[in-house]
Amino acid sequence: MKTETGGIRTGSEVSSHDRFIGPLRVAITGGTSGLGLALVREFGARGARVAFLARHAEPVAKVERENKNTHGIVADVSDKGAIYPAALQIVGELGGLEILINNASDLGAVPLALLADTNCEDLEKAMATNVLGPFRLTKALLGALAASAREGRASLVVNISSDAAVTPYPKWGAYGASKAALRHLTEIWNQELSVEGVRFLSFDPGEMDTPMHTLAVPDADRTTLKTAEAAARELITAIETALTRPA
Amino acid sequence: MIAATVPVQRSRRAKVMVVDPSGQIRDLPRTALIDLIQPGELVVANDAATIPASLSGVHLPSHRPIEVRLAGVPSLDLDNREFSAVVFGAGDFHSRTEDRPQPPSLAAGDRLQMGPLAAKILHLLDHPRLVLLEFDHSRDELWAGLAHHGRPIQYSHVPVPLALWDVWTPIAGPPVAFEPPSAGFALSWQLVTEMRVRGAQFKTITHAAGLSSTGDPELDKRLPFDEPYRVPRATAEAINQAKSSGKRIIAVGTTVVRALEHAVHEGQIAAGENLATERIGARTRLQVVDALLSGTHEPGTSHYELLRAFLTDEELERLTTELNMREYHTHEFGDSVLVARTRNKLAEDKPSRCQHVASLVCSSASDYRLRHRSI
Numbered sequence: 278m279k280t281e282t283g284g285i286r287t288g289s290e291v292s293s294h295d296r297f298i299g300p301l302r303v304a305i306t307g308g309t310s311g312l313g314l315a316l317v318r319e320f321g322a323r324g325a326r327v328a329f330l331a332r333h334a335e336p337v338a339k340v341e342r343e344n345k346n347t348h349g350i351v352a353d354v355s356d357k358g359a360i361y362p363a364a365l366q367i368v369g370e371l372g373g374l375e376i377l378i379n380n381a382s383d384l385g386a387v388p389l390a391l392l393a394d395t396n397c398e399d400l401e402k403a404m405a406t407n408v409l410g411p412f413r414l415t416k417a418l419l420g421a422l423a424a425s426a427r428e429g430r431a432s433l434v435v436n437i438s439s440d441a442a443v444t445p446y447p448k449w450g451a452y453g454a455s456k457a458a459l460r461h462l463t464e465i466w467n468q469e470l471s472v473e474g475v476r477f478l479s480f481d482p483g484e485m486d487t488p489m490h491t492l493a494v495p496d497a498d499r500t501t502l503k504t505a506e507a508a509a510r511e512l513i514t515a516i517e518t519a520l521t522r523p524a
Numbered sequence: 525m526i527a528a529t530v531p532v533q534r535s536r537r538a539k540v541m542v543v544d545p546s547g548q549i550r551d552l553p554r555t556a557l558i559d560l561i562q563p564g565e566l567v568v569a570n571d572a573a574t575i576p577a578s579l580s581g582v583h584l585p586s587h588r589p590i591e592v593r594l595a596g597v598p599s600l601d602l603d604n605r606e607f608s609a610v611v612f613g614a615g616d617f618h619s620r621t622e623d624r625p626q627p628p629s630l631a632a633g634d635r636l637q638m639g640p641l642a643a644k645i646l647h648l649l650d651h652p653r654l655v656l657l658e659f660d661h662s663r664d665e666l667w668a669g670l671a672h673h674g675r676p677i678q679y680s681h682v683p684v685p686l687a688l689w690d691v692w693t694p695i696a697g698p699p700v701a702f703e704p705p706s707a708g709f710a711l712s713w714q715l716v717t718e719m720r721v722r723g724a725q726f727k728t729i730t731h732a733a734g735l736s737s738t739g740d741p742e743l744d745k746r747l748p749f750d751e752p753y754r755v756p757r758a759t760a761e762a763i764n765q766a767k768s769s770g771k772r773i774i775a776v777g778t779t780v781v782r783a784l785e786h787a788v789h790e791g792q793i794a795a796g797e798n799l800a801t802e803r804i805g806a807r808t809r810l811q812v813v814d815a816l817l818s819g820t821h822e823p824g825t826s827h828y829e830l831l832r833a834f835l836t837d838e839e840l841e842r843l844t845t846e847l848n849m850r851e852y853h854t855h856e857f858g859d860s861v862l863v864a865r866t867r868n869k870l871a872e873d874k875p876s877r878c879q880h881v882a883s884l885v886c887s888s889a890s891d892y893r894l895r896h897r898s899i
Contacts (some may be wrong), residue, residue, distance in 0.1 A: 427727065
């Protein structure tokens with residue numbers, strides 16, 4: 278798998294208070310494992326103020342405790358009723374928002390299955406987490422994001438994508454279809470809202486050594502996989518590139 | 525007028541009654557709004573999101589059920605733990621506000637438990653049902669408690685419980701309003717982007733809209749309570765530029781009128797945060813806002829009185845008659861009016877500058893405000 282945006286910044290180049298990232302207020306879904314956790318740590322370490330969402334109270338509290346500048350919110354993005362209360366807490370806690378990263382993802386059927394063997398409920402779950410959740414959360418936070426743009430600050434939504442969004446791999450049907458829908462939404466959001474200064478970015482982190490990858494491909498050679506930390510740094514570089522490029 | 529009972533922000537059947545500067549009245553579908561905004565004009569809306577500010581709970585000294593409606597804050601600081609609040613007895617929005625039972629006798633030091641949220645009454649604010657509360661919690665606990673236990677403040681004309689998405693306007697950002705700045709329900713992103721494409725500007729302020737009704741005639745006379753607001757630098761610059769080039773400024777909602785007319789000093793709007801204390805009415809000589817997009821309001825409310833700053837009594841009476849005749853819907857999910865300050869009103873205002881200054885000094889100078897600010 279390859280990333281849609283290039284460039285890697287090594288950890289040694291990162292200062293504890295990054296001048297570009299430091300002033301940002303960032304919301305990250307799925308913030309207690311894999312790429313989400315790595316992003317929470319990386320943004321927090323660079324001085325950004327981070328609100329992260331995850332489903333279970335205990336890991337949320339642990340991640341918040343272990344990472345300065347971060348605030349955890351217990352919420353399931355696949356639950357319609359949880360979205361606005363989560364948005365209220367995000368903006369109430371941060372006072373505004375420059376970056377939303379819709380990272381939380383669901384594989385659908387586990388183990389991965391042919392579409393013909395995929396339960397409707399598994400497809401629904403993948404769609405609820407990977408498409409409807411990001412759509413709803415973006416809508417709920419759009420006012421705060423657009424306010425940042427109107428006031429001359431950064432305003433960006435990053436939707437975590439996958440090469441399965443582009444290439445139809447057998448057994449990745451529920452996940453691939455949902456990520457394809459999310460990628461399409463991202464491009465349409467971007468076209469519709471660029472006039473308001475709110476940008477949207479799809480980011481494919483590539484194959485990472487994360488709990489989700491282990492669920493999908495249990496027998497993968499982990500030594501060939503990218504670390505979540507490296508992917509998080511790539512994403513932050515992609516964000517810097519996107520925000521410094523004219524709309 | 526007919527009460528709008530269904531929580532739909534942008535009904536396809538919504539209408540807008542337009543009063544132009546000559547006082548002429550037109551009845552249009554609200555979808556025609558974009559055609560009423562000209563290139564160069566500046567539309568200013570309130571981007572406050574609405575806090576779920578209705579908290580059911582218990583008055584611990586008496587063990588009696590209560591509903592607390594958070595009503596105001598002294599500033600937009602999101603760390604704030606002190607709120608003014610109106611306390612009701614048992615029941616909820618299904619009963620008319622004016623029919624709600626009184627709360628138990630309240631006193632300074634009384635503790636209230638509202639689901640996961642605990643608070644103490646610091647003082648009564650010159651009324652047995654209006655109190656200043658202090659929550660026991662940290663900022664994140666308070667927001668989590670409000671998110672999970674609070675409900676949007678609502679009134680009996682909407683029979684179904686409101687969700688947060690019902691009361692957040694499409695542009696809702698900072699959660700500082702206690703009731704929705706509902707004129708903004710007429711906005712859509714389509715309308716906002718079309719304005720820009722057509723050469724108009726769209727900017728926002730953030731204004732902590734308070735309660736529209738308390739059910740108590742004495743308290744209602746004190747509405748609106750003092751409301752903090754913030755004018756972003758980009759908005760202040762756009763307003764000052766529009767004023768200097770003679771372009772029309774259209775306020776979306778009464779809160780925007782209140783904030784901008786408070787923020788103006790020697791003809792210039794200053795960026796920053798302040799506390800709107802004045803009541804806008806017949807004696808206000810508007811210095812910033814040329815037209816107001818608002819909901820339809822019933823006589824006797826503070827929102828209706830605000831329209832007197834735009835229209836003469838005769839024009840306002842005519843507008844009200846038309847709204848009734850054409851069966852406009854009222855309240856937050858109802859139809860709209862787009863009211864320009866009329867030439868007749870302007871002529872009426874000219875000799876009354878001294879009266880205006882006097883009204884700013886005298887109007888709504890309640891003990892509440894003085895106490896609230898001094899806290």
